[in-house]
Structure formats: structure tokens, C-alpha cells
Amino acid sequence: MTFTLSPEREKLLDQIIARYPEKRAACLPALQLCQEQTGHIEEAAVAWVAEKLALSTAQVQGVVTFYTMFQQKKVAPNVVWICRTLSCELMGAKAVQQALEKKLGCHAGETSKDGKVTLLKAECLAACGYGPMMQLNDEYHLALTPEKAVEIVEAAKDRARDLPIGDPGGWQFGPQGGGTR
């Protein structure tokens, strides 16, 4: 199996590489672009990044396994992270998780039966004053109740997700690191 980054993404990656004195520094951005393209980090993508940045596949794989945001297995088009750290926990994060598990018919760490949502537990997502909270793809949803969480996730299931390249939500990396509209 081979992997190639799409031409637009590769062009973007080349611009990112130019921001650093060493090629290797673009390892995280490169992997992020790969994941954006295919939803998770494929084995072939690791080899592609290694080749691109003149690293060994072991070095790249070491990076992939270190960071929680790199998905090593295929995930659903929608990923829900539920914060289970203390502040959110005090405000009822467990009930939110249980409600979602019941609705989706899967445990945290698994993908729903219809294959549309992957439910994951997260550690602190820096929204402590507004718990319980979850991250749905790139959006934060704050001050949840179990019912509200279920409603948000259900509504997202069939929403089309056609995100621009580079950064979710309309801002792309520009040639010198700034964004372009």
C-alpha cells in the first residue's frame, strides 16, 4: 500500500518546512496533514513522512505513538472527546459519557454501531470553568447536560464536513506562516 499527500497539502507542507531551520521540525504538521487527508495515520503515511523529512520510519512512528491526537486506527468521520478530568468530573462528566454510550450503543474508546461517531475519553481540555464539556471534531461544546450532549452528537452525525485544507474553519497557512483568507 502506498500513500501520497494530495498536491495542495504537499505544497502547504513545503511552506511549513520552510519555517524551521531543520526539516524534522515539520514532523507534527506533516502527520497532521496526513491524518486530515485519511482520518487516521496509515502505516504507509508514516513511511511517506519519513521519506519526506529524511527521517527513519521508527522516528516518525515514535512520534505517532507519543501524541494522543494521532489516530493509529481508523476512526469514524465524527470523533467525540469527553473530558473526564476533575473539574468536568465534579460537574457531571460521567453522566454525559454514560448518556452518549447508551445512545451510540458503544463504550468510550469504540465507534458507534452505525459507524458515524467514535467516542473517546480525554484528559483536561482547558475549559474547566465550563464543564462538563466535550470536543466534537474541532468544536468545543461547554456546560453540557446528558441530553444536550446527545442532541449535539446526533445532529452532527449527518452534517456534511467539508473542511478547507490546512486548518479547520477557513484559515489556511500562508506562505510566511501567517494565514490567508
Next chain:
Amino acid sequence: MSVIVEPDEPPGAHPPAPPLGGPYRSDTLPDPPMIVLTDRWKLERSYTIEVAEKAGAYVTARRALTEMEPAKLIDEVKAANVRGRGGAGFPAGVKWSFVKPVAGKPVYLVVNADEGEPGTFKDRSIMELDPHRLVEGCIISCWAIGAHVGYVYVRGELALSIRRLERAIAEAREKGYLGAKPFGRDFPIEIYVHRGAGAYICGEETALLNSLEGKRGEPRLKPPFPAVEGAFGAPTAVNNVETIASVPDIVKMGGAKWAALGQLPNDGGSRIYGVSGHVKKPGLYEAPVGITLRDLIYGLGGGIRGAENGRTLKGVIPGGASTPILRPDFLVHAPDEKHPLHKWHGKSEIDVPLGVDTMRALGTMLGTCCAIVMDDTVDMVEAARNLMRFFHHESCGQCTPCREGTAWIERILTAMVEERARPNELELLVDVSNEIMGTTICALADGATMAMLGFVKKFPEELRAYVKRSKAPGLTAGLGTGRALPVLGASSDVVPPGRLVLPRGESGTQRGGAS
């Protein structure tokens, strides 16, 4: 160092919460509120350059780059007594003065925006609501330390922060505030956003640098400190978002004047406080350095949620998960006039001003000033287990004491919660925590164990109750450690009945009456 816990302390009866009739008043909490750093937060579309500039953004950067010399800027930041806002509280001006250019190597500015300390959510809000203040701070800071490139390492999850910061950088570049000649000064400055990928440990400065270089986020041994050998082997200043965002106001007001906003010596300015958990109005508030936890909880936070139904404050974690918990019914014990906390002798722990040095003297840490408030319904063993699971999950795995020890602590707490702990498991917990401390490359394990020992010091009766309830058969104590365990309360220290003895050399607080 060993923590000794009196074996059979009676379960604590919690004194009633301090009476609070009517609006909260305090000498330390300014009324009307002090708003310096967050003055643009309430504006609509505050993250756009049009709105920010109308409200005064980039005026100071222009002045700094056109009129002021770098040495003067560093002096101002030194005079401002700004203690690093990321948690460690190192004086930012002093840190900058360590960054010396080396022949053939550039100097870098790295902004730590990997906010992830449980309880902390201030940096995200700065980037989302006023990214231009951060960009302006970066421009001034780059000029001050002689850096042509600044990297802002933003936590990967913070998509909106990244988007707004990228936009802010693009807008500033379009205006000519960044690029080859910022404000006409022949000193090119570029700011780049580097997106993390989910790892708490990357908030540790050397781990962050490794991550920036495209490696696993494992902390480095220090020295060399980043000021000498940081990003890509070059001298680097690593500062927190809030620290850098404070720079424009420091320069604008002058260091000494900005320092005077604070209410404590050697700890200046205004800062963002967060409060989460069981308060009526959780959120972020700006206030001068030196307000108390009582101000934060009962004043800014609006008091304990459900107080009308009898809910009271049980404990508060002052500045993020790594900072040991405080109890309102514990009183400061500092009869010695020379003790830094003597002024608050006999007062509640939550009446000590929130400062880097005062919190250290109290046996905890200021951390990020974002408090987690827990009412009397909270099971402290469950709370401790929650946080220790966090530290176990986030240990990078580089050092054995941390990798194995944090897991071990979590296992013990899980056994307690599931009521299958062995008789000596609390002693084991203390022992493991003590053994981890000081044996690792970075401070994650120290933070975890200090927090754990904080729970042991403040709520021993709850932990012990779980052990007592456990139905596990009496297995050999110390199984797994290979050596005999210290028996609590059997040290050479004389332990007066009903009292908690803290390690020697640390200032203490002791159980008192209602505060």
C-alpha cells in the same frame, strides 16, 4: 522526607462555612474590578485587528520598536516583577536576561501555549478573545531579546485558538507589523504557530522544545537551560502566553507602575484567575496579584454552589492539578515573627494571598492561579484518583519512577475506591510518593506526588476509612516493595493525638476551628 499521619484521626467534622451575608467585601479585592489584561475581551469581534487597534493594540509595539532599546525593555520587564504565569513563577525579566546571543546562532522566542494543567483555562481565552495582545507581546519580546523568529506552540486541541491566532498573525503581517521591517525598524520578525498533537507533558518547556523540533515530547535534562541551549540548539526564551500578553501593558505603563498593580512584594501586576468546580459563577476573572482564595471563591466566584442548601467548601486546589489541596478549616501556623506567613498566623489557609512565594510557604504552589473548588459532597479519594489517573496517563514514560510510580499510585487509589485495599496500602501510597519525588528529569512526577501527599496530609481520615472498609484479606504488608514499610505514626517524632504532622522544615498549617 516522610509524611506522618496520626493513625486514627476521627473523621473530620467540617466547620460551617464562613457566614456571608450580602455582597462579598474584602480589603484585597478591588471594587470596581481591575481590568488591564482583559480590557478588550468584552468587545464584539475582539479578535480582529480593526477592533483591537481601535482599542489600543500595537500602539506600544510601535513605540517599543521605534523608540526603545532592547536593554531598556528588559529593564522594564524586570522592574515589573512579573512572575511567569505558566505555573513555575520564575521572574520573566530575569529569564530574559539569561538569553545571550551566541556567535553563529540565532535567538528564538517560544511561547508556551500548551495549556493543559487540569483546572486551567486562561491561555485559551487570551488566544481566542485577544490574540492581538499576544502577537503584540511577541513582537516586543522578540525585539527585546533579539529574536527574529518566534514560535507559538499551541496545544493541538485548541482549534479555535489556532485559527484566531493564525488570523491575527496574518492581519499584523498585512499591516507591516511583522515581516522584514516591522514598524519600519530594520529588524525582521516572524511569528509562527506550531500546533501540538495532544500531550500534557509538552507544557514542560524542554519537552515543548523537543516537540517543536519534531520529536517525541520528552523533557530534557537541565542544564543546559533553554536560555543557553533551547530550540534547535540556540538560546531561547520560553514564556507562557499570559506572561507575553502582559508585556505590552508593562511597556505601556512602565515596569514599576505595572508592578504596583499587585499587592505583594516581588510579585507584580494584574493576572487572570480562573475558578471551576462547585462555585456559583465559575469562569475567568482579572484581579491584581495578591487576592486570596476566599476572594476568588466567595467574591469573584459568587460563593459555593448550593450554599443555600447547606453546601460548604471542603477543599480547594489553588492553581492546577499539581498544586497541593488546601482546606478552609486548616489554620496557618506561623508563630515565628520571621516566618513569611506570620502575618496570617491563625487565619484560614484560604485567607493567605495568592502569590508565588506565599503559596510556597504554605506548602502548596501558586501554579496557574486557576482554582478547582470542591464542596462537602466530594469524595476526596475519588478526586485524588481522578487526578492521579491524569498524571499516569500523561507521564511521558521516560523516567522509571514516574512511569511506574504514577501507575502504582493510581492502582492503590483504585483499590481503595473499590474497597479491596490491603491494610497497609495508605502507608504504601505515602512511601511510593516519597520515593518518586526528586528522582525524575522533569517536574511532572513531583507535581503528581506533591498533590497526592497534599491529599494525604489534608484528608487522611478519608483515605484511611477506605482502607478500613476494604474486604481484602490481610496480605503481607509491603508486598511489591521488597522492604519493610514505615509504620505511620511510629516515627521518632512525637505525634500529639489528633494532630497531623507535616514534614520537618516545611511551614505548617494545623487543624483549627471555624474560620
